[in-house]
Amino acid sequence: LERSRPQAAPPPPAPQRRRPKTVVCQPSAQSGGLGVAACFDVVDGRPVLDLDLSNRSQAPVRSLAIQFNKSPFGVAPTSAQLNLASPVPPNGGRAPCLVPIACAPQMVNRATYDPNATTLQIQIAMKNNDTGTVFYYAVPLPFDVLWSPDSAVERSSFIETWKSIDDALEVVGTITDLPTGASIEAAQHKLVAKHAFHVARRSVPNALEATEVVYFAIKTLGTPPYQFLVELSFKAGFNACKVCVKTTAQPFANLAKAAIEDILRSP
Numbered sequence: 001l002e003r004s005r006p007q008a009a010p011p012p013p014a015p016q017r018r019r020p021k022t023v024v025c026q027p028s029a030q031s032g033g034l035g036v037a038a039c040f041d042v043v044d045g046r047p048v049l050d051l052d053l054s055n056r057s058q059a060p061v062r063s064l065a066i067q068f069n070k071s072p073f074g075v076a077p078t079s080a081q082l083n084l085a086s087p088v089p090p091n092g093g094r095a096p097c098l099v100p101i102a103c104a105p106q107m108v109n110r111a112t113y114d115p116n117a118t119t120l121q122i123q124i125a126m127k128n129n130d131t132g133t134v135f136y137y138a139v140p141l142p143f144d145v146l147w148s149p150d151s152a153v154e155r156s157s158f159i160e161t162w163k164s165i166d167d168a169l170e171v172v173g174t175i176t177d178l179p180t181g182a183s184i185e186a187a188q189h190k191l192v193a194k195h196a197f198h199v200a201r202r203s204v205p206n207a208l209e210a211t212e213v214v215y216f217a218i219k220t221l222g223t224p225p226y227q228f229l230v231e232l233s234f235k236a237g238f239n240a241c242k243v244c245v246k247t248t249a250q251p252f253a254n255l256a257k258a259a260i261e262d263i264l265r266s267p
Contacts, residue, residue: 018043021052025137032133033057034088036126040101040141047145047221049077049099049124053088060087063129066099068122070109072252073146073222075122078102103146103222115251118258143252143259144194151197151219153227158199158217162229165246171253176240179267184214187232187241190263191216196230210236218256228256232264 019039027035035054043050055061064082068075078100088095120141127134153161180186188198196216204211216230226249233242241264245257 018050019142021050022140024139025135027054027056031135032128032131034061034126034128034133034135036137038137038139040122040139040145042145043098045149047101049101049139051082051097051099053095053097055088055090055093055095058090059130060090060093061128061130062087065127065129067125067127068107069124070107071122071141072108072110072113072120073220074104074106074108075101075141075146076104076107103220105223108222110251113251116254118254120255142262143255144263146220146222147195148219148221148225149195151195151217151227153197153199153217155199158215158229161227162246165229165248169246169250169253171245171257173243173257173261174240175243175261175264178239178241178264182234182236182239182241184212184232184234187234187264188214190266191230191260194263196260204233209238212236226252228253230256230260 019041021037021039023035023037025031025034025036027033033056035056037052039050041048041050053061062084064084065080066077066082067080068077082097082099084095084097086095120143121138122141123136123138125134125136184201192198196218199215199217201212201214204213211233213231213233218228218230220226227247228249229246231244233244243257243260245253245260247253247256
């Protein structure tokens with residue numbers, strides 16, 4: 001890391017693709033005829049719950065309230081009321097809705113968190129304010145949605161922190177058959193688009209096969225923010241990448257590694 005070679009300007013962030021939504025609640029008597037397709041995403045630089053609402057009831061849906069259960073990062077809507085641009089029409093009508101979210105300290109609960117977990121899921125309650133009907137669903141939360149755009153770190157600070165974390169605490173994995181090939185530029189493009197900060201790139205001296213390594217820093221939203229240091233290793237002639245994550249937030253190391261692997265596997 002200390003012997004990083006001079007670098008060209010980093011590639012611009014890749015254009016953000018909207019994540020596909022999945023149906024998390026089918027229209028039913030329990031939901032008052034309301035159906036929900038949803039995903040967590042980052043839209044225009046802000047984390048949101050992206051909803052597609054469908055209404056099979058006989059009446060328009062004019063007002064909805066939303067509440068999240070407590071979770072490891074305290075994810076919560078910034079407002080308890082959904083900002084519907086217009087009522088959801090009856091008899092099969094549909095309407096989109098973006099729900100801004102944030103990390104609220106009072107909503108943090110890590111009592112049942114499994115350090116081996118590679119995914120997060122948020123339990124959600126929704127209420128039709130016109131009818132009083134309350135129904136429930138759960139939405140997977142990709143970890144990178146919680147990555148802060150303010151993840152920049154000085155190279156010297158990165159090196160100091162990296163060395164201070166025992167190698168025994170590293171979380172390591174290997175990805176094969178990368179869709180964009182063993183390209184550091186492609187990996188950097190993808191991770192920077194998700195708010196990972198590119199720190200350095202270097203060639204490994206005296207390696208049996210030509211090996212290049214690239215380093216990133218990731219910081220989460222919320223209080224306190226957690227930092228993850230990432231090392232990606234590429235060997236010439238191999239369509240594979242070794243992922244190494246170091247962090248003092250050890251319970252979330254596997255979560256970070258899995259998110260990085262998912263991003264690198266994306267087209």
